[in-house]
Amino acid sequence: MAEHIPIGSDHAGFEMKEHLSKVLTTLGYEVEDLGTHSAESTDYADFAHPVAREVSSGDARRGILLCGTGLGMSYAANRWPRVRAAVAWTPEVAKLSREHNDANILVIPARCLSDEEGVRIMETWLNTPFDGGRHERRIAKIERADEGDA
Numbered sequence: 001m002a003e004h005i006p007i008g009s010d011h012a013g014f015e016m017k018e019h020l021s022k023v024l025t026t027l028g029y030e031v032e033d034l035g036t037h038s039a040e041s042t043d044y045a046d047f048a049h050p051v052a053r054e055v056s057s058g059d060a061r062r063g064i065l066l067c068g069t070g071l072g073m074s075y076a077a078n079r080w081p082r083v084r085a086a087v088a089w090t091p092e093v094a095k096l097s098r099e100h101n102d103a104n105i106l107v108i109p110a111r112c113l114s115d116e117e118g119v120r121i122m123e124t125w126l127n128t129p130f131d132g133g134r135h136e137r138r139i140a141k142i143e144r145a146d147e148g149d150a
């Protein structure tokens with residue numbers, strides 16, 4: 001069964017979202033486009049939360065977000081339990097965000113990259129498994145922020 005991937009952006013990521021959605025469909029993923037649906041000015045959190053909600057609840061294993069810098073989307077998405085939203089600006093960062101951090105949301109800084117760079121980052125991220133091992137322990141500590149030094 002095709003993996004279902006929710007994707008969202010604000011106006012700054014709109015054009016690249018359209019491009020990446022087409023690429024995802026071509027690659028065989030089932031894309032759920034949660035907006036925005038035009039280049040009209042919007043607020044990034046309105047699109048970060050619906051994507052993060054799906055990943056947090058387990059309705060989707062992974063999701064993709066885009067805004068100008070990637071920062072606003074990551075701040076909003078990372079407020080959700082079990083969400084690890086990683087801003088990736090190179091394929092190497094995307095790879096490490098999967099191998100070391102088991103990132104379950106990829107955040108792309110659309111104003112800083114070409115469409116081709118965005119595609120390379122997305123493909124690398126989608127195709128890289130989590131390394132596990134010592135990184136399991138480190139990720140578990142993220143969830144224990146209220147325990148001081150864990």
Ligand code: RB5
Pocket residue numbers: 010012013044067068069070071072073
């Ligand atoms: C929108 O102008 C821009 O602020 C937004 O896309 C994002 O970069 C915020 O973090």
